[in-house]
Amino acid sequence: MNILSPSILAADCSRLGEEISLVEAAGAGYLHIDVMDGMFVPSLSFGMCVVSSLRKVTDMVFDVHLMVEEPIRYIADFAKSGSDIITVHLEACSDVEETLDWIHSLGRKAGLSIKPSTPVSAVEKYLDKIDLLLVMTVEPGFGGQKYIPASTERIREARRLIDARQACVDIEVDGGITVDNVRMVLDAGANIIVAGSAVFNGNSTENVTNMMEILASCPDGKEK
Ligand code: DX5
Numbered sequence: 001m002n003i004l005s006p007s008i009l010a011a012d013c014s015r016l017g018e019e020i021s022l023v024e025a026a027g028a029g030y031l032h033i034d035v036m037d038g039m040f041v042p043s044l045s046f047g048m049c050v051v052s053s054l055r056k057v058t059d060m061v062f063d064v065h066l067m068v069e070e071p072i073r074y075i076a077d078f079a080k081s082g083s084d085i086i087t088v089h090l091e092a093c094s095d096v097e098e099t100l101d102w103i104h105s106l107g108r109k110a111g112l113s114i115k116p117s118t119p120v121s122a123v124e125k126y127l128d129k130i131d132l133l134l135v136m137t138v139e140p141g142f143g144g145q146k147y148i149p150a151s152t153e154r155i156r157e158a159r160r161l162i163d164a165r166q167a168c169v170d171i172e173v174d175g176g177i178t179v180d181n182v183r184m185v186l187d188a189g190a191n192i193i194v195a196g197s198a199v200f201n202g203n204s205t206e207n208v209t210n211m212m213e214i215l216a217s218c219p220d221g222k223e224k
C-alpha cells in the first residue's frame with residue numbers, strides 16, 4: 001500500500017494540531033517532520049520538543065527527517081520524543097552504520113536519505129541495515145521547490161538495487177511532489193510520498209483526498 005506523508009514544514013504552525021487532525025482524517029498515514037540544524041542545511045525548523053508535543057495529539061506514524069550534521073547526537077532524544085521512523089542523511093554521518101544501528105537499538109525504524117548529487121549506489125552497502133531509503137527529489141533545506149527531473153531515474157535505480165537484493169526497504173520521495181507528478185514517482189518505484197505545499201497550500205482535506213486517490217490506484221512499488 002502506498003503511503004502519504006504530509007510535511008508539516010508547509011503547515012500553519014499557529015494551528016499545527018488542527019492541521020494534523022485534518023490530514024489524518026482525510027487518510028494520510030504518516031506525518032513527515034523536517035528537522036533542520038542550520039549546518040547540514042542553511043535553515044532551522046523543528047526540534048524534539050515539537051515532536052513530543054505533537055505525539056500527544058495524534059497516533060499517526062511520525063516520519064522524522066533529520067537534516068542534521070552528525071545526527072547520532074540526537075537519535076536518543078528523537079526516539080524518546082515519539083518518533084517512529086528516524087531518517088538520517090548519508091552525507092551527514094561520519095559512521096553511517098553505527099548511526100543506523102543506534103536507531104534500531106532504540107526500537108525505531110531507520111531511514112537513510114541521499115541528496116540529489118549523491119550517487120544512488122552509495123547506499124548499496126547499507127540496504128540490509130535500513131527500513132526506508134529517502135531519495136531527495138529537491139536539494140534539502142526548503143519547502144516549495146520544483147521536482148528535479150533526473151530524480152525519476154534515481155528512484156528506478158534505487159528500486160532495482162533493493163529488488164536485486166530482495167531487501168524489504170521502502171522508497172520515500174521528498175520535494176516538489178504534486179498531483180501532476182506523483183504517478184510518475186510511484187511508477188518509478190517509490191511507495192512513500194512526502195508532500196508539503198501540495199497538501200497544506202489551499203484545502204488540505206481536498207488535497208489529501210486527491211493525492212490518496214492516485215496513491216490507491218497505483219500498485220505499491222514494493223509489490224511490483
Ligand atoms: C525539504 C524538506 C521537505 C519539504 C517538502 O528539505 O525535506 O520535506 O517539506 O516540501 P514540498 O513538498 O513543498 O516540496
Ligand code: ZN
Nearest residue numbers: 032034065174
Ligand atoms: Zn523532508
